[in-house]
Amino acid sequence: MGEAVEIIFTNGFSKLCNDTTTNNNNIISLDDSSWYEETIDDDLKWSFALNSVLHKGTSEFQDIALLDTKRFGKVLVIDGKMQSAEADEFIYHECLIHPAFLCHPKPKKVFIMGGGEGSAAREALKHKSIEKVVMCDIDQEVVDFCRRHLTVNQQAFCHKKLNLVINDAKAELEKRNDKFDIIIGDLADPVEGGPCYQLYTKSFYQRILKPKLSDNGIFVTQAGPAGIFTHKEVFSSIYNTIKQVFKYVVAYSAHVPSFADTWGWVMASDQPFCIDAEEIDRRIEERIQGELLYLNGAAFLSSTTLNKTVSQSLLNETHVYTEDDARFIPGHGLAYRN
Numbered sequence: 001m002g003e004a005v006e007i008i009f010t011n012g013f014s015k016l017c018n019d020t021t022t023n024n025n026n027i028i029s030l031d032d033s034s035w036y037e038e039t040i041d042d043d044l045k046w047s048f049a050l051n052s053v054l055h056k057g058t059s060e061f062q063d064i065a066l067l068d069t070k071r072f073g074k075v076l077v078i079d080g081k082m083q084s085a086e087a088d089e090f091i092y093h094e095c096l097i098h099p100a101f102l103c104h105p106k107p108k109k110v111f112i113m114g115g116g117e118g119s120a121a122r123e124a125l126k127h128k129s130i131e132k133v134v135m136c137d138i139d140q141e142v143v144d145f146c147r148r149h150l151t152v153n154q155q156a157f158c159h160k161k162l163n164l165v166i167n168d169a170k171a172e173l174e175k176r177n178d179k180f181d182i183i184i185g186d187l188a189d190p191v192e193g194g195p196c197y198q199l200y201t202k203s204f205y206q207r208i209l210k211p212k213l214s215d216n217g218i219f220v221t222q223a224g225p226a227g228i229f230t231h232k233e234v235f236s237s238i239y240n241t242i243k244q245v246f247k248y249v250v251a252y253s254a255h256v257p258s259f260a261d262t263w264g265w266v267m268a269s270d271q272p273f274c275i276d277a278e279e280i281d282r283r284i285e286e287r288i289q290g291e292l293l294y295l296n297g298a299a300f301l302s303s304t305t306l307n308k309t310v311s312q313s314l315l316n317e318t319h320v321y322t323e324d325d326a327r328f329i330p331g332h333g334l335a336y337r338n
Helices: 089-103 119-124 140-149 151-157 169-175 202-212 235-243 277-287 297-303 308-316
Strands: 004-008 014-018 035-041 044-058 063-069 073-078 081-085 109-114 132-137 162-166 180-186 213-225 248-256 261-269
Touching (some): 044 140, 063 140, 073 140, 089 119, 089 180, 089 213, 089 297, 109 119, 109 169, 119 132, 119 151, 132 169, 169 202, 202 213, 213 235, 235 248, 235 261, 235 308, 248 297
Parallel strands (some): 109 180, 132 162, 180 213
Antiparallel strands (some): 035 044, 044 063, 063 073, 213 261, 248 261
């Protein structure tokens, strides 16, 4: 065995590994005892056995790692928080994209806030009615290495209907004159010092986002952990904040194995939603090219039925996200550490 080497990940985690080697593809090979560890809370951690580290570094905005794990395949980690895993990202992205698209009468123009890995765009482009998808991510480095390493999304990145913009989503929406049928928040989790917590605030939803929706437009966002012990971190607050801006708001959740938790999304509009399992199945059949792996009408309908504890918390939540009074999940972004 070679000398033990401590690999320090720029998101704040350290590992004791043996016999590390680096090849020309910037992949650090590790031995069978190598693990990646994510802090879920002060007293809770979630570990993954690693094959290799495909990329690690710090961009202008955030810490980034792309890991090859034994259980979940390639895993994207931003500011120490897993964003997506190759083995089960279809659960997260189908839940993020398709309910809003299927509830809309005929979506044509879509704006994705974030989504740098390309999976949200991939799912959006499955809908036959789509004419234009604008994907706006703040971090060129995240987009570049996802484009390079996540082969499942290469076709989406090259799609003629995709307009990729590197910019702050708030600034990009603010300067645009066009309106969108659907706006999607595929953003990193709100962590203190992270680049995107302001995109969860009431003022952003009210002043910038909502005016960019068409008359029957729908907004949907990922809303963080929605588990029995974690839903009060940000999920209930994001839900309550959106309720202050839109007439009709639906919260729903699904278990994502690689997140080690139930995850939440919030969908909103000023038009009522038709959530009928048979109608959703019919629209999936008529509107979508290819097959969905997770979502059907029954699955979406059941996902909107939250357990008693979470439902009660959402009903009783009073906190509203503002720039000066935000909530964060455990962890810290780059700006906080600087």
